[in-house]
Amino acid sequence: MIPIILGITLVVAIFIQIAPGDPARIKIGNEATEEEYQALRDEMGLDDPFFVRYFRFLGNALRGDFGKSFYNSRPVMAEIFQRFRYTIVIALLSVTLAVLVGVPLGIFAATHQYTIMDNAAIALALVCVSMPSFFFALLMIRFFALTLGILPPSGITTWQGWILPTLSLALGFAATITRQMRSNMLEVIRQDYITTARSKGLSEFKIRYKHALKNAIIPIIMIVGGIFGMALGGAMIAEIIFSVPGLGQYTLGGLTGRDYPIVQGSTFFMSVIFSVIMLLIDLGFAFIDPRIRSQFARRRKRERVS
């Protein structure tokens, strides 16, 4: 995990190195004299060699200091912490909602295969997967905020403000999970142990929810990790549309304004969060799937023997 995060910071540092655009010139404008301009460049550390800049960032980052924004001189770390709350809440809410809707819907579709309900669920899921989240967001603003007037079109001042950003992000994820859940479930139902369970005379309910579901849901957990990453990145669009002062909006501002401390700080931060979540999911896997658990147990036993 730590090598990955180091690698990511290196990649981002390389991106910044090759990026065109001159933050010092943007800050100081064209009127400034050559000396003033050079002094600012020195102050911003832009002329230092690549590795000096990289290790300086890394050293400071490990001490919890991402530097200050080039333009408004606010510490990046404090800003990130303040803004991250919005992003993580939107991401978590939308992923949770997607799981809560997608898993039952997928099971339902699979257990009613080839019926009208199955076809409707699949068609709906496919349309939702193909819909751009920002387009869905605008449709919802039009309907819930402008036509019905029950939800605010932008900003998070009351709890209702969270609803539309979360929904706009959750739609595609829920549809992805539905599709995956359905195909997993269909796959599992064809397995021999289901036939065995059936021939034992188990009730259909027990077969579905005790035997089939347990096996079908495991790959979903893996997908949820990837979806969470998509949510962290995709929250940017929702934040822009609904003017949520989140991390995505901040990162985008940093990118377009060549505000490098912001870019480095927030990509570093996002990657750490993402890696932690992926690690938790791997651990969760081991916890849920007895096959992986026994692999660990066996390895430990072998180590003890040798």
Next chain:
Amino acid sequence: MNDKKLKKKKSRFAETWRRLKKNKIAVVSLFIIFLIILAAILAPILAPYPYDLQDYSAAFSRSSKEHPLGTDRLGRDVLSRLLYGARQSLQIGLFSTTFAAAIGILVGAIAGFYGGWTDNLIMRILDVYQGIPMFLLTVTLAAVLGPSLRNAIIAIAISSISGYARLMRASILTVREMEYVEAATAINVRSARIIRKHIIPNAISPLIVSITMSLGSSVLAGAGLSFIGLGVQPPIPEWGAMISDARNFLRGQMYLSMYPGLCVMITVLSFNLLGDGLRDALDPRQKT
């Protein structure tokens, strides 16, 4: 021998095609994709106006004989802009997918075939790439390279390479154990040739589906980039950028965001349906 191989390849393709043809939905989506491609190619002929012709006196006009789908805030014809917009979206989808798939397949094939430290090194690099949330990576790349159609393609391609590489590697690892690869190794065929002639053709079918699907998702990603202003730049029309343009006119001129939104949706939906159809057609368990 060469003759025989050719025949076998053809029959496999024909078999897939035959089964795909039976799937009505897949055929319809293929037809729609064909229409969209045609519209993109023929845009200069089909479009009633140039995409950047402004006519302030006719701004925000509803659909009429002169402007079948109305005009936007600068009085530009929406239909013409949609037709030209198909060019950008399709270019992003096709080129970024081709680019990403080519590199991803190559990298994955090398990792899977050679194994050992080569594999290890490549996989660690991919781990780093996948540690950055995908859309964040795309946005970062697009911003760093500077917003333009070409850079949007590069940004989307680079951020989707790792998916192909992983899939290809997994597929190669299965194929590598097959007898025909052992036979080729035994008669001293060069590794590059084994990869090219024996492994890739046999390992590729799981990738075909994911390539088709990702045509759709790259179109989506491209529209997303343009929506936040990091993709295709005005005045060149792009569906995502058109939706972004229409954001402030939701109350009165909903049609301005509706049309490009539907265009993106139909395009992506067609690619996804075609992908679903291909997956079913390529699935050997459903042979009929």
